[in-house]
Amino acid sequence: MIRRIFSFFSTLESRTYYVFTFLILVTILSTQLISYQFTQRSLTDATNAQKGYAMERLVHQIDSYMLTMENIAQTVIRDEGVQQYFSSQEANPELKEDISEYLASFLRAREDITTIALLGPSAKEVTSSPELEISPYAQVRSQEWYREALDSPGRTYISSAKVQNLFYGIYPWVVSMSTALRDQSSGELLGVLLVDLNFNRIRELSEPVMQDPPEYIFILDKNGDYVFHPKQQLVFSGIIHEPTEEILNMEDHDTPLEIDGRSYIGRTSSYAGWKIVCVTELYAGIDQWRYVQVSYASIGLVAFIVVGLMANVLSRSITHPVKQLCTIMQSVDKNNFDITAEIDATDEIRQLSDEFNIMLSKIRDLIDQIHHEQELKRKSELKALQAQINPHFLYNTLDSIIWMSEMGNNQEVVLMTSALARLFRISISRGREVITVKDELLHVESYLTIQKMRYREHFSYSIDVDESILTAPCLKILLQPLVENSIYHGLKHVSYQGHISIRGKRQQGSVVLQVADNGAGMDPQTFNHMLSEEFVGTDVARSGVGLRNVHERLKLYFGESYGLSCSRGEQEETVVSVVLPEHARVDEEEI
Amino acid sequence: MKRGNWLYISIIIAALLYIILLNVGGLTNDKDLLREKRIIVVLKSVAQPMDFWDVVKTGMEEAARESGVQLEFTGPPHEQMVETQIELFYQAVEKQPHMIILASSDLHRLRAPVTYADRMGIPVLTMDSAVDSEIPISFVATDNVEAGVKAGRALAEILDKKFPDGNPAVMIMSHSEGTSTAIDREKGVREGLEGYNIIGTWYCDIDYQVAYDLTKELLTTRPIDAVVGLNEVSTLGVADAVNDLGLGGIIPIVGFDNAAREMAYLEAGVLNAVVVQRPFNMGYLSIKLAESHLLGEKVEPFLNTGSILITRENMFRPEYQEVLFPYDKLTN
Numbered sequence: 001m002i003r004r005i006f007s008f009f010s011t012l013e014s015r016t017y018y019v020f021t022f023l024i025l026v027t028i029l030s031t032q033l034i035s036y037q038f039t040q041r042s043l044t045d046a047t048n049a050q051k052g053y054a055m056e057r058l059v060h061q062i063d064s065y066m067l068t069m070e071n072i073a074q075t076v077i078r079d080e081g082v083q084q085y086f087s088s089q090e091a092n093p094e095l096k097e098d099i100s101e102y103l104a105s106f107l108r109a110r111e112d113i114t115t116i117a118l119l120g121p122s123a124k125e126v127t128s129s130p131e132l133e134i135s136p137y138a139q140v141r142s143q144e145w146y147r148e149a150l151d152s153p154g155r156t157y158i159s160s161a162k163v164q165n166l167f168y169g170i171y172p173w174v175v176s177m178s179t180a181l182r183d184q185s186s187g188e189l190l191g192v193l194l195v196d197l198n199f200n201r202i203r204e205l206s207e208p209v210m211q212d213p214p215e216y217i218f219i220l221d222k223n224g225d226y227v228f229h230p231k232q233q234l235v236f237s238g239i240i241h242e243p244t245e246e247i248l249n250m251e252d253h254d255t256p257l258e259i260d261g262r263s264y265i266g267r268t269s270s271y272a273g274w275k276i277v278c279v280t281e282l283y284a285g286i287d288q289w290r291y292v293q294v295s296y297a298s299i300g301l302v303a304f305i306v307v308g309l310m311a312n313v314l315s316r317s318i319t320h321p322v323k324q325l326c327t328i329m330q331s332v333d334k335n336n337f338d339i340t341a342e343i344d345a346t347d348e349i350r351q352l353s354d355e356f357n358i359m360l361s362k363i364r365d366l367i368d369q370i371h372h373e374q375e376l377k378r379k380s381e382l383k384a385l386q387a388q389i390n391p392h393f394l395y396n397t398l399d400s401i402i403w404m405s406e407m408g409n410n411q412e413v414v415l416m417t418s419a420l421a422r423l424f425r426i427s428i429s430r431g432r433e434v435i436t437v438k439d440e441l442l443h444v445e446s447y448l449t450i451q452k453m454r455y456r457e458h459f460s461y462s463i464d465v466d467e468s469i470l471t472a473p474c475l476k477i478l479l480q481p482l483v484e485n486s487i488y489h490g491l492k493h494v495s496y497q498g499h500i501s502i503r504g505k506r507q508q509g510s511v512v513l514q515v516a517d518n519g520a521g522m523d524p525q526t527f528n529h530m531l532s533e534e535f536v537g538t539d540v541a542r543s544g545v546g547l548r549n550v551h552e553r554l555k556l557y558f559g560e561s562y563g564l565s566c567s568r569g570e571q572e573e574t575v576v577s578v579v580l581p582e583h584a585r586v587d588e589e590e591i
Numbered sequence: 592m593k594r595g596n597w598l599y600i601s602i603i604i605a606a607l608l609y610i611i612l613l614n615v616g617g618l619t620n621d622k623d624l625l626r627e628k629r630i631i632v633v634l635k636s637v638a639q640p641m642d643f644w645d646v647v648k649t650g651m652e653e654a655a656r657e658s659g660v661q662l663e664f665t666g667p668p669h670e671q672m673v674e675t676q677i678e679l680f681y682q683a684v685e686k687q688p689h690m691i692i693l694a695s696s697d698l699h700r701l702r703a704p705v706t707y708a709d710r711m712g713i714p715v716l717t718m719d720s721a722v723d724s725e726i727p728i729s730f731v732a733t734d735n736v737e738a739g740v741k742a743g744r745a746l747a748e749i750l751d752k753k754f755p756d757g758n759p760a761v762m763i764m765s766h767s768e769g770t771s772t773a774i775d776r777e778k779g780v781r782e783g784l785e786g787y788n789i790i791g792t793w794y795c796d797i798d799y800q801v802a803y804d805l806t807k808e809l810l811t812t813r814p815i816d817a818v819v820g821l822n823e824v825s826t827l828g829v830a831d832a833v834n835d836l837g838l839g840g841i842i843p844i845v846g847f848d849n850a851a852r853e854m855a856y857l858e859a860g861v862l863n864a865v866v867v868q869r870p871f872n873m874g875y876l877s878i879k880l881a882e883s884h885l886l887g888e889k890v891e892p893f894l895n896t897g898s899i900l901i902t903r904e905n906m907f908r909p910e911y912q913e914v915l916f917p918y919d920k921l922t923n
Binding site: 225 | 858
């Protein structure tokens, strides 16, 4: 399994693909996350500002509403009839009826007022609903609104939202505003004015602005008690907790108080002293974020496919030339060095192929060098072989000289010795390999002179060479082995006197030297056989060495087309021919 | 690898990305899940403004507003119409909601419909009144035995003061023989009044007139010292009968529920105490519990939404006012 997974990463293509895919994935995810948070933050800030504004308006509405009520209350308190009724000792039933009608007119004008009531300390009671009796169970004068109004005259008391039980069996939700009723002239406390506001009016105002995300508005009074909470029962049952203490200390600004995953934005009413708070679930999510996500995912999909194709193209641009280069290298494995890699690829790969080409040419140079060195080695080997002939011949010649000296043939001794001297002088030739045909002929003649003196009547010789080729270049010690061969293999074993004829002429732009003998004869096949490499170890081998030596030297110095050849001449002659270039260009320094 | 494979992998990764995005972006939150859910609520009665069920509905609507779950209300016009409720329950099942919340009118007769809903793969949550079945995922209600005990003990206290040496006779006016609320409350009342002389239980069948007539008859024919009414209708019937006989404040009455007239009687002293439930909480919590179940959370088999003993002394306390005197519906 693990190996299979790794095999996904084995090619350049797959690696490119996975790396880019991963990068895109990470990029998209992080971009998404960041933009989500950014969007959410700015959205939240915007909503918070909006809510703050809504709260401000709400506070303003409630305050101005309350102020209107306050104005009504003040109007009622200053009313002459009211003043008169409550300041007089006796209760005037007619006046009471008038006042009642007066109070009821406010109710007709404003349906958000539930009740207006004037309560004296004793039984003096006037309400806006004359048909209703004040409840005997209510104990109005011990109720908070009554006491508060009397305790702090001049200030309007505002209650929390509550159920009013002023009239028996009628239990409306109201906010009670109460204020002390004073005698306008004496300042004496005459009673309390109660204005009950229909609480539904405030509830309507407090309806949440937004439904989604759901929010709700609740109101605290300055003691932290609830004026209103839409989920009052849940609050009182302890199912919902509001951090009332923190809310009371909260400033009126748009940075929400964030507690328990809910955010609170509040404003304080300056008139009622209420704190109006808007509550929202924190991080309620962003609407229509799905579209953003879907588009990001689509971008991802397209990007992944593009990456897939790109990975393919990209890796191809690398692997294809590499494969080409590889094929070229494989042909080098098969000893083909004469190639050049020419690849259309990126700079890096082309550099690689250029370096490969440089390397290949270096190898070629090295091979050439080795080739050359081996040639040189071969030449020096041949030189050494060539030098080997001499001691044997020298010994025989010197022996002959001794013998002739003993015989007192001074003339012959001189002849032979001078021939020997000439032989060696030309052999040495100051180290040069190439000499003139003239010198070579001189050399072979010296040799023949010596051999002729040794073998006397065994053979005769003749030299017949064109004057024109005498200055042509020639390898030294070229003819002597051929003559030696003729003597030892052609003439030595025949009963008649043999003849060696050395001829030289120009022929088709070449110089041809021939050594012909009329000895035992040699068929060209045997001759060719003697020149070949494998002809070793037999009887004729030793003199064969000399012939082969000459043959190889000719090839080495003048090229493959030059060398020895054997043919049958007139009168059963064996003719060994040497073909030389007319103008041989031999680099002497190499020898 | 071939190009086709790239395509597969790209699509797989894109799908993966999409899933990740959905989760990271907080889109697949509970809320989105709940917005798709439909719950049908089968109540005991609808269309009676300002009564118990109206407040239950308000609590449910408040919970639904918070979560976005879709609610649909149904129910017979009157509590005693069990057949209609069964019919409406079957209709609700046909609509294939994600859940049905049932306030059962009868402990036994709703059993078959609930079983049917379960077979159709619709979970049922019961509230207020139970069904004798193991199928409902939970039961959200007032612990009526506990509420009964509260009523019984309150009466016991009054009787102890009023008849320090006597053996007062107590009658119980129950609203129904088959409903679990009636059964449990009676059980609780009897437990709270243990050792007292309970002369018997009468049933008004959720009919005010029956309760009124029956009480009047019993009070005139038998020596009865105290009455317990087990729900709104029976309590009002009893209270009206006692009041009309001029025995208000003389014969102690302990009742249930918080109808406006009951409150007036409480203020006047005709009723000595009432035990009230928390219908808003009941509605709110039953939706919350249903949502928990829809989100795959484990829910308790029973949730007690509690009850309060209300007397003249505490009836205007801020914390009880809204329970006793529910807000009007805003018209806008």
